[in-house]
Amino acid sequence: MVQSDATFDGTFPFVPHFTDAPGFQMHYVDEGPREAEVVLCLHGEPTWGYLFRHLISALRSTCRVVVPDHMGFGKSQTPQDRSYWLQDHIDNLERFVLSLDLNDITLVMHDFGGPVGMGLAARHPHRIRRVITTNGPTPFGQADLIERVMANAAVSPWFQWIAKAEVDGSLDAVLGQLGFNMLSTLKLNGFENNELITDTWLAAFAAPFARPADCLGAIGWAKGFATNAHRFEIPDAAANRTIRARPALAIWGEADRTLHAGHFLPLFTELFSTAPVHRLAGVGHYCLEDSPEEVIALVSEFIRRT
Template sequence: MIPSDATFAGTFPFAPRFTEAPGFRMHYVDEGPRDGEVVLCLHGEPTWGYLFRHLISTLSRTYRVVVPDHMGFGKSETPAGRSYWLQDHVANLEAFVLALDLTGITLVMHDFGGPVGMGFAARHPDRIRRIVSANGPTPFGQPDLFDRLVANAAVSPWFQWIARAAADGTLEPVLGNLGFNILSTLKLNGFENNAIITDTWIDAYGAPFATQADCLGALGWARGFANDAHRFETPTPAADRTIRDKPALAIWGEADRTLHAGHFLPLFSAIFPSGHIERLAGVGHYCFEDAPDAISELISDFLRRT
């Protein structure tokens, strides 16, 4: 776990906040006017709120930007006695949002933040105002979800590695030392802007995984796919109808090697047939690192228009 006051040479200058509502010490950023519309940003694997640092600075001038670190990631605690499946993260997010009583939420979701956010939306559709998916799947009870996951895994280096590593026993040794191989893991998933790689940047992403005990979150997410332990939330018909009416935006870096647009953008369009899609050439999986200014502008414009 990162020290609460770590700013990584001033690149993450936001005041740390904590809640025990999910049953562990959960860190979050809460910037912007208290009475502003809520923008809730959800990261994935193996990142944390640092991924949204540029977006926080841009949007918090007008909006209340809330960015939690999932259990086992960032500045949040990594409890030893917990499981780290998708359904656990959904339950944690639910406890967090209800504790802060967030409403009128614009969800901004990246990577596995997509299934976590959509899982929460299935449970509390009336708290959601808009949906933004940025290289993040939007599973919401679509009948072809499993087939799309399997097809994507067959062409994704990350998911292919998970399957091999789980079979040959190297999953835990590798991800249990994630703090030392964070750069290779991030590159495997895919980002294109190599100019951003500095010692500070590597430290920011590697620091949450300093010891094997700190790596349970990253390991749990990968192991959940290998063991088929993740459970996707199925919305009720009423929740499905409510969410389909929300304004929605998908932003997809087309150089993503982990989550391929051809497999996952149809999931978005199936729920949001009127939703807008922005495809960014030359932008990889970690789109918030590859094109932070462009993505901040796309999301700002979407918020203004809707």
């Protein structure tokens, strides 16, 4: 858990907010006019709201940008008596959104923020205005979802390591030291811009995982895939119709070694058949780090145009 007032040399200068609505102390950024439409940014593994720092600064003059840290990540609490499966994160997000009564939501999702956000969309489709994926899967009841997940896992170094580590019993121990092996974990998943690697940048991503007890969120997400404990939310027919009609945008770094475009972009295009898809050559899994200016331009123009 990152200290609430940590700004990492001014690179994350946003006022911290906290709520107990999900049953633990959840941190979130809430920047921009309260009457403006909401942009809800959802991070994945093993990141936190810091991932969206450039996007927050770019959008907050015209949008209300809300960025929660999932349970066990960032400045949010890491309860020791909770499970950390996908369905738990969807439950937490639902309670968070309802407590703030967020509507007209533009989802911006990265990594496992994708299935968390799509879980929210399945439960509350009328609160969603737009859907934007930035290297984040968009599972929404597609019949071939599990086949795609398994095919991707077969060629992804991250998922290959998860499966092996769970079998040999090293997963908890290795991810329990995530604060010390953050750089190798990020590189395994894939970012291409090595100029990002500064002491401040690395400290910002490693700080949430200072002790093994702080790493339950990261361990839970990995272990859930290894043990098939995660449960994807299935939309009903009305939610399916509603979300399919929403404006949507896909931004995908093609150098992603963890979530391959060939396996996961079809989930998006099947759901949003006429939506624009931007494949970014030479950009890795963390497209918001590798190419923030390009991502900001695409997101800003999409929101303006729709």
